[in-house]
Amino acid sequence: MSIIGFSxxxxxLLEILTRYxxLLEILTFYTYSKCxxxxxxxxxxxxxxxxxxxxxxxxxxxFNKYTLIISIxxxxxxxxxxxxxxIVNAQLQTLxxxxxxxxxxxxxxxxxxxxxxxxxxxQKQLYNAQHADQIKQQADDAKLLQPIAQSDxxxxxxxxxxxxxTFKTYLTHFACGHVTVLAxxxxxxxxxxxxxxxxxxxxxxxxxxxxxxxxxxLTSYNQTYKPVIFHAWTFNGTVPGPTMRFTEGDHVQITxxxxxxxxxxxxxxxxxxxPGAMDGMSGAAGMIEPGKSLTYNFVANPAGVYPYHxxxxxxQEHISRGLYGMMIIDPKxxxxxxxxxxxxxxxxxxxxxxxxxxxHLTPTxxxxxxxxxxxxxxxxxxxxxxxxxxxxxYSVNGMPFGYVGKDSVHLTTGTPYxxxxxxxxxxxxxxxxxxxxxxxxxxxxxxLNSSKIYTDIVTLGQGDRGMLxxxxxxxxxxxxxAHINHFSDLGWIGFxxxxxxxxxxxxxx
Numbered sequence: 001m002s003i004i005g006f007s008x009x010x011x012x013l014l015e016i017l018t019r020y021x022x023l024l025e026i027l028t029f030y031t032y033s034k035c036x037x038x039x040x041x042x043x044x045x046x047x048x049x050x051x052x053x054x055x056x057x058x059x060x061x062x063f064n065k066y067t068l069i070i071s072i073x074x075x076x077x078x079x080x081x082x083x084x085x086x087i088v089n090a091q092l093q094t095l096x097x098x099x100x101x102x103x104x105x106x107x108x109x110x111x112x113x114x115x116x117x118x119x120x121x122x123q124k125q126l127y128n129a130q131h132a133d134q135i136k137q138q139a140d141d142a143k144l145l146q147p148i149a150q151s152d153x154x155x156x157x158x159x160x161x162x163x164x165x166t167f168k169t170y171l172t173h174f175a176c177g178h179v180t181v182l183a184x185x186x187x188x189x190x191x192x193x194x195x196x197x198x199x200x201x202x203x204x205x206x207x208x209x210x211x212x213x214x215x216x217x218l219t220s221y222n223q224t225y226k227p228v229i230f231h232a233w234t235f236n237g238t239v240p241g242p243t244m245r246f247t248e249g250d251h252v253q254i255t256x257x258x259x260x261x262x263x264x265x266x267x268x269x270x271x272x273x274x275p276g277a278m279d280g281m282s283g284a285a286g287m288i289e290p291g292k293s294l295t296y297n298f299v300a301n302p303a304g305v306y307p308y309h310x311x312x313x314x315x316q317e318h319i320s321r322g323l324y325g326m327m328i329i330d331p332k333x334x335x336x337x338x339x340x341x342x343x344x345x346x347x348x349x350x351x352x353x354x355x356x357x358x359x360h361l362t363p364t365x366x367x368x369x370x371x372x373x374x375x376x377x378x379x380x381x382x383x384x385x386x387x388x389x390x391x392x393x394y395s396v397n398g399m400p401f402g403y404v405g406k407d408s409v410h411l412t413t414g415t416p417y418x419x420x421x422x423x424x425x426x427x428x429x430x431x432x433x434x435x436x437x438x439x440x441x442x443x444x445x446x447x448l449n450s451s452k453i454y455t456d457i458v459t460l461g462q463g464d465r466g467m468l469x470x471x472x473x474x475x476x477x478x479x480x481x482a483h484i485n486h487f488s489d490l491g492w493i494g495f496x497x498x499x500x501x502x503x504x505x506x507x508x509x
Contacts, residue, residue, distance in 0.1 A: 058314050071142055128335070145181055153174045153332065157245065157341060164237040167399035168407070168506055171341050174328070175242040177252075189246050190253040193235045193268065195288070195323060197308065200263030201231035202231030202321060202357040205239060207348055207393055212403025215479075215493050228393070228400075230348050231357025232308075233321040239398045240344045240424070241308075241325030246300045257293040265289045266318065270327060271463065274298035280311045287312065303331035305446035305465045307422050314363035320389075320426040324449075325466070328420055331448055338418040338469060339408075341505075343396050345433070347425040351389035355481065361389065389427050393491045394482065400491020408495040412502050414471050420446065421458075422465035431492075432459045433468075434483040440470035457483055472498045 076091050079347075157176035177189035195437040196203070208228035232317045235241030246252050256268045265287045270282035278285055278296045288294050309315075310323035326344055351381055353359045403409050411417065423431045434457040442458055443450040445469035458466060472478070481493040 004338050012121050027034045035122070039040065045264040074428075081506070083270070103421060145179065148179055148181065148187055149406075150335070151247070152179070152367065154334070155245065156338075161242070165242070167395075167397045167402040170238070170240070170243070170397045171343075171409070171505060173342070174245045174340075175245060176245050176429070182251075182329075184491045186251050187247065187249075188251045188253065191242075191244055191255070193241065193256045194237070194259060195233075195256055195262065195297070196259040196267040197233040197262045197264050197266070198231075199261050200358075200360070202233055202353070203237075204357075205232045205234075206399070207395070207400055209399065209402065209407070211405045213401060213407070214394045215488065216401040216404050230350075230393075231321075231353060233318065233323050235323055235325055239322035240346060241323070243326045243328065243344075243420075247330045248303045250298055250300045251297070252297050252300050253297050255293055255295040256288055258288045258290050262290040264318075264325065265312055266310045267312055268296055268308060270298075270308045271306040272298075272304070272327065273301045274328065300329045302328045302349070303448055304448070304450075305329075305420050305422060305467055306462055307465060309423055309424065309455030314361050316363070316389075316426050317352070317361040319396055319424060320361075321348070324424045326422050328446075335418070336416070338416040340418045343419050343421050343433075344398070345394075345396055345421070345423040345425055345431055346398060347391035347395070347428065348393040348400075349389045349391045349427060351392075351427075364388065385429075391490070392429055394425065395491045396494055401493060404462070407506060408477070408497040409505050410503055411472055411496050411498045411505075413475055413498060413500045415502075416469065416471050419468050419470075420465075421468060422440075423460035424460060425462060428462075428487075430459060430461055430484070431487065432457060432483045433480065435470070435478070435480045437474065437476065437478040437497075438470055438472055440468040442466055442468045472496070475499045 031137070074297045155174060155176070156172060157174050161175045161177070175191065177191045180190075182188060206227040207230045210225045210227075232239045244254070254264070256269060258266050267280040269284050270278075275298065277283055278298045284294055285296060296400055306327040306329065308325055308327055310318040311319050324344075324346075326342060350363045364383060367383070371377055395402060422434055425431045436456075439454055439456045442453050442455055442508055443464045444453075444458075446463075446465065450466075458468075460466075475498045478496045478498060479493065480496060481488045
């Protein structure tokens with residue numbers, strides 16, 4: 001059937017064109033109209049919106065070939081007559097497109113809010129129709145992400161993964177990355193590490209607090225407190241770097257950016273199973289120049305606790321200045337529920353960098369035959385590890401004497417706790433962790449195949465790590481520290497403040 005020589009298909013096309021294209025001109029009219037509308041009346045089919053659209057073109061400075069064509073469609077629609085509307089609307093309904101109301105109102109005054117509301121509704125429906133696949137994909141992605149998000153929440157993954165941590169927030173801060181899920185169900189986690197040596201001299205960080213505590217040196221009554229400053233190289237602005245957390249089997253992408261103001265190249269070496277090209281020792285992954293970046297791709301495997309660090313020569317300087325952190329790979333089957341903490345053991349030396357951070361380490365190199373023949377005494381002295389740099393401070397989570405006094409870590413009797421522990425102390429061959437008044441289960445490296453031991457002290461070489469679980473039966477103040485008293489005297493000491501009242505780790509917030 002046709003009306004005035006137009007087929008139904010043509011009418012449908014005209015209706016859709018005027019509806020979805022001309023309504024956009026109404027927006028143009030309200031911005032650019034030269035006021036041709038105030039006294040016009042509509043005596044035709046009552047399609048006020050279309051007439052207004054046409055007149056707004058003639059009254060604006062946007063009259064061009066495009067708007068002329070659209071206006072011709074508008075006039076054609078008007079000339080078809082009122083009888084066409086029910087037919088067109090019936091066909092539009094089969095397409096799920098709502099009919100536009102007709103009116104016999106002869107007043108040309110337009111309710112702006114009503115027009116804008118119609119435009120908004122039509123634009124939304126048009127967008128949904130044009131992006132149906134995309135909207136469906138977003139819904140499907142949300143369903144895939146939901147269990148991952150619930151799991152990450154249970155693991156206390158940080159919502160804010162960008163604000164630099166303090167020794168307090170680092171204790172429970174787990175960066176779980178930006179998460180996407182591929183069509184095959186693979187979880188992808190992306191992280192960004194910004195390596196910065198601050199033109200080689202480091203950035204000043206405070207490694208002391210003014211909090212009184214047992215075992216901590218006090219400022220003399222006639223001295224003003226002055227914080228101890230160390231010039232650090234950092235991943236993401238902190239020492240240690242962020243604790244990155246993923247699940248076994250996750251596809252992990254870690255983009256390392258070396259800042260423009262860095263003097264030296266840097267890299268990322270991870271302790272875990274991964275391809276050689278991603279090991280941070282050779283090729284492009286082994287040396288990222290200042291101003292450049294590289295993304296390390298690997299599948300997280302196996303479950304356990306791992307350190308990561310820069311591996312640029314001399315490695316001792318890059319690590320001792322602060323370029324290290326911890327990775328946790330969770331097993332696919334979650335571990336038993338427990339309140340979790342991270343403890344990274346570290347140290348600070350001024351032996352080669354000096355007060356302002358401008359000095360650099362002279363690495364130990366093997367002697368040549370000529371040097372041995374010329375001065376054997378000099379060769380033996382230089383190769384003696386005891387003649388190398390010494391540490392002046394030791395700490396857990398970057399702050400010597402951090403967890404003392406009012407900053408002691410608050411625990412609750414009977415509550416299960418889990419600590420992910422790693423030792424990145426440089427220039428000392430051994431470190432240790434000892435807990436007072438209690439014993440704990442300990443898994444070296446935290447892997448599923450690790451043999452569990454029940455003890456109150458573990459000895460750790462540089463890069464050693466593990467996982468320990470415990471709970472306290474009795475309230476009280478319990479020390480945790482290195483069972484190398486020299487280290488404890490220089491800052492590696494803290495306290496658990498245990499009572500029977502549930503609450504946050506730090507009672508002062």
